[in-house]
Amino acid sequence: MESRSKFxxxxxxxxAAAGSAIGLGNIWRFPYLAAKYGGGMFLLIYILxxxxxxxxxxxxxxxxxRKTGLSPIGAYRVLNKKYSCIGAIASIVAFLILPYYSVIGGWVMKYLAGYVQGETIAMATDGYFGGYIAQPVEPIVWQVIFVVLCGVVIIRGVKDGIEKVSKIFMPILLILSIVVAIYSVTLPGGMEGVKYFLLPSFEHFSGMTVVAALGQMFYSMSLAMGxxxxxxxxxxxxxxxxxxxKHIELFDxxxxxxxxxxIIPAVFAFSGGDETALSAGPGLMFITLPKVFANMGMSRVIGLIFFLLVLFAALTSAISLMEAVVSVFCDEFKWDRKKATIIVTICAILLGIPSSLGNGIWSGxxxxxxxxxxxxxxxxxxxxxxxxxxLTCIFVRYIIKPQVFIDEVKQSSEFKREKLFVVVIKYIAPVCIVAILVTSILSTFGFMSI
Structure with a gap:
């Protein structure tokens, strides 16, 4: 087996890690959750x-x-073979997220292609998005292209693939994001959206605000996915x-x-300050924003730039998901990177097809x-x-003990937040995680509104 690559x-x-964390969760999910759960109050809680x-x-x-030099299953097994199941759960998460994430990535590619072709008005019409995702073939074609792009990067390895792409995409993503943000803020009425988003109001504080911010943090920082x-x-x-x-936290x-x-100032500007326009969920990116762009000057250029940066964000996250799975196959089955990547790519395409068809002919x-x-x-x-x-918190606290992880960190740093790490991992994190789990299940079964 080939020796393990390094950054x-x-x-x-x-x-690379920031690229994983910065994906559709940040560009799409964060703004509409912030709008739904109190703007500045949600943002403050999220940062904390x-x-x-x-x-x-x-x-x-x-x-x-870093301590084990292995992918999730092997990492847990080396420290205590009885708990390799925790690594297996993380690996399964990445394996299952990649296919449906790629379906959404395909939607982003379709919209980017639409702006390239000048379909700005058509994409802003009612029914365009729903009609597109209900098609049986075209969304799958874009999903396949998206997955293959990820596979090409992964085959090239850690240095020449993941790291090189991240070093190119991340600065571009940052620059494009700032350009679009400046444009949105300077729109007539945009400053009302800025105030809503940045200024905390305690009247918007609730337990659900905390739970929603916690769930978003989990999703956007790529935690518990291996x-x-x-x-x-x-x-x-x-x-x-x-x-x-710390730098990854700041990037994210x-x-x-x-x-x-x-997003929020732009929607405020073109909805007359109507906050309900921000609660469209997935429609915010694919339905509401194209309408916003269609009313802007240079609408085609703005739309193209926006979906280009969303594509970069989606690709870096999907690449990290695929790498987490590929590394498991390489470590556990002793496959070479090319073989593992091809098999994972094929699996992601096949498993993504039901998620795509579920919006159309399999919607029943x-x-x-x-x-x-x-x-x-x-x-x-x-x-x-x-x-x-x-289970990771239990593993760190009771099975291996926090000191093992503290010693690993102190090999290369002073570990200024050591006490914070111990308190959170022992007491705060387990309680918060259970809160997320219970709340999500109850809301799904209709026992509470989230």
């Missing part, structure tokens, strides 16, 4: 959670990967782990804030009122991820 240094690791809860879980996962364990295994022992995680939070500044197949894509999202994000994260 060339801290910058490569930070950009990222700097505490998110920091502790990410330190645990990346230090586990990704940070895998990327941690490519991280050099001498590079500062704590500082790197920064892009989330910029995404809010892109529902469980608890959820379509196929939503079923996969519920299973991974609302069940498996919280369960895996909870």
């Amino acid at each position: 060339t240094g801290k910058v490569g690791f930070v950009l 959670l990222v700097m505490s809860f998110g920091f502790a879980i990410m330190i645990a996962e990346t230090s586990l990967g 990704i940070m364990i895998t990327y941690g295994s490519y991280f050099h022992k001498e590079d500062d782990l704590e500082k790197s995680v 939070t920064g892009i989330a804030i910029i995404a809010g500044m892109m 197949f529902t469980i608890l009122g959820l379509g196929i894509l939503d079923q996969m999202d519920f299973l991974t994000n609302s069940i498996l991820m919280p369960v895996g994260a909870f």
Whole structure:
């Protein structure tokens, strides 16, 4: 078996890990959740959670990967073979998210192609998005293209594939995001959206605001998916782990804030300050925003730039999901990278087809009122991820003990937030994770509104 690759240094690791964290969760999911759960109050709670809860879980996962030099299953097995099932859960999460995430990535590619071809008005019409995703063939074609692009990057390896693409995409994504955000903020009426998004109001505080912010943090920081364990295994022992995680936090939070500044002021400007226009869920990106762009000057250019940056974000996240799965196959079955990538690519395409058809000819197949894509999202994000994260906290606290992870971090850094790590991983994180799990299940079964 080929020797394990490494990132060339801290910058490569930070950009790759940040690229994983910065995906559709930041560009699409964060703005509409922020709008739904109180704007500035949601943002404030989210930042506090990222700097505490998110920091502790990410330190645990990346230090586990660096200490063992293995993908999730092997990493847990080396420390205690009885608990390799935790790594298996994380690997299954990545394996299941990649196919339906790629379906949405395909939608992004379709819209980008639409702006390239000048279909600005057509994409802003009622029924365009619903009509498109209901088609049996074209969405699958775009999904296949999206998955193959990810596979090409993964085959090239850690240095020449993941790291190189991240070093190119991340700066471009940041620049494009800032350009669109500045445009949105300067629109007539846009400043009302800025105030709503940035200024906390305690009248918007509720338990659901905390739970929603916690769930979003989980999703956007790529926790409990095996990704940070895998990327941690490519991280050099001498590079500062704590500082790197801090930079990932800043990247993730920064892009989330910029995404809010892109979308919320623009929708405020063109809806006359109607906050309900922000609660469209997936429609915010694919239905509401094309209408916004169609009313802007240089609408084709703005739409093209926006969906280009969304595509970059979606690709970097999907690449990390695929890498987490490929690394497991390489470690567990001793396959070479090319063979593992081809098999994972084929599986992602085949498993993604039902999620795509579930919006059209298979739309009648529902469980608890959820379509196929939503079923996969519920299973991974609302069940498996919280369960895996909870078991990780138990593993760190009772089985291996926090000191093992602290020692790993201190090989390359002072670990200034050591006490925070211990308190969160022992007491706060388990309670919060259970809250996410219970709330998600109750809301899905209709016992509460989320």
